[in-house]
Amino acid sequence: MSSAREEAIRTTSTRDVTDWWSTAVSDIEPGVIRLRGYPVQDLIGTTGFAAMIWLMVRGELPSEAQAALLEKALVAAVDHGPQAPSIAAARMAATCGVGLHGAMSTGVGLLGDVHGGAGQQCMEVLAEIREMSEQDGIESAVTRKLAQFRAQRRHVPGFGHRFHPRDPRRDPLLRAVAEQVTAGTVEGCHLAIAVELERQLAAGRAKPVPMNIDGVTAVVYVELGFSPELGRGLFILSRSVGILAHAWEETMSGRRIKGPIPPPLLPTYVGADERPVRRP
Template sequence: MRSVTSKQVTDWWTTSISDIEPGVIRLRGYPVEDLIRGASFVQTIWAMVRGDLPTDEQARLLEKALVAAVDHGPQAPSIAAARMAATCGVGLHGAMSTGVGLLGDVHGGAGQQCVELLTAIADEVAAAAPEDGDRDRLPDVVADHLAACKAQGRYVPGFGHRFHPRDPRRTPLLEAVHAAVAAGTVPGRHLAVAEEIERQLGQGRARPVPMNIDGATAVVYAELGFAPELARGLFILSRSVGILAHSWEEQQSGRRIKGPIPPPLLPTYAGAAHRPVAEPDGTDD
């Protein structure tokens, strides 16, 4: 049996995030006591996932996106599931993990998908052939991507909402990004792409198809330079606050085993009609 050296043991979980030893806690090199005294929670989130502290302007923009996605009521599957779990005796941690576990590609993943779309378009525009000169390639590239989505039967992530004609979170977030562009905090490439998508989606329609929370926060995360998958992680971090609040509220209600619909209502049954089961004839093989 091969022996294991102490260095192999200590290298097993090598990390550049946390430096822990007796009496010392450093996160990304920053002593935790200094972070406690001088950094906000949002600044610490940035430092943990990006490696250094953000500027005040970057932190303010990130905070707006995190605030915007905190909650969307019990009709959201993640919140509903967490509330049901809270009535089943699993404790607050179990209720929260149930809700967070539902934040997958369909419910919770559109922000990541939108960052990927905005980045693909922005990169394609930036890589336009020199012979295009000063011609604005953005409308053509957006049109091509929207046509591809339509041809493949895919929806455009981050736009439209099944409940809100106009998502109330869109405008304040985009206002903040515009202000950040004007201040030189972010470049504005992804913002321009998102607004062009929104413009083209609304052409020829009686009702516009504005950005939703996923699209607006995707603009923020993309402009701040977060990787697409981190956009989903940050959304989950934000929505966990709402899941916590709803789980706690439901737990305090005292209700037990609260199902998805109130009794005496039952789900519609669409299976076979009543069928008898033949009784054994009593003979042995």
């Protein structure tokens, strides 16, 4: 061993080692578990799961009203059926015998920018419009932002749905946010921006373009002060419940190696006709 290496080891203190994974989240020692400073035995029975999520990621316990609003959003997004790619992938993985953990990780792994990312993207849009509105007001800021989307030929994340003319999760969640605006729990500016986006998107159309689950949960999360990236994480936590349920159901069915479409059907082939191999 080189002398420099020996000297480095010699001068490394115990504190250097224990600080390697320093954390403000949890404090663990024999017989003691503290989470953000709270003894776990005091949290058990007094703190709901939504409040626990808040505590762990934000460092403080929420008010009852904040926890209740967060829970409504988490409940709303748990599942959207086997046609959702994350659910379908988890179910297929379960039939391949990878175990429940493998099936769940397969499903969660599909929750990226395209499938599962619209909530975070909508939170970012709401935050951008909020900043723009400080100078021009909400209506003008929304008009400007929509003009940018149209110029770039991009859809507005969090609005419209392939299956639902009006997402059944929209109204109860927006109503819950509005109630907490009245109660003074949240400010309501981002709610007003989302409603104005919805209004302007519908202008001149035969059919409206209402908020979908990504849009309404984005409103909840940004009103509660979560960063957009945490909004993505919260959606994953929520949808993991549905992934777990579907993976378990498929595991219990006993079916093996279930493909994307039922046999004897096969995917449409659009390649070259059969042709001979050219030999040298």
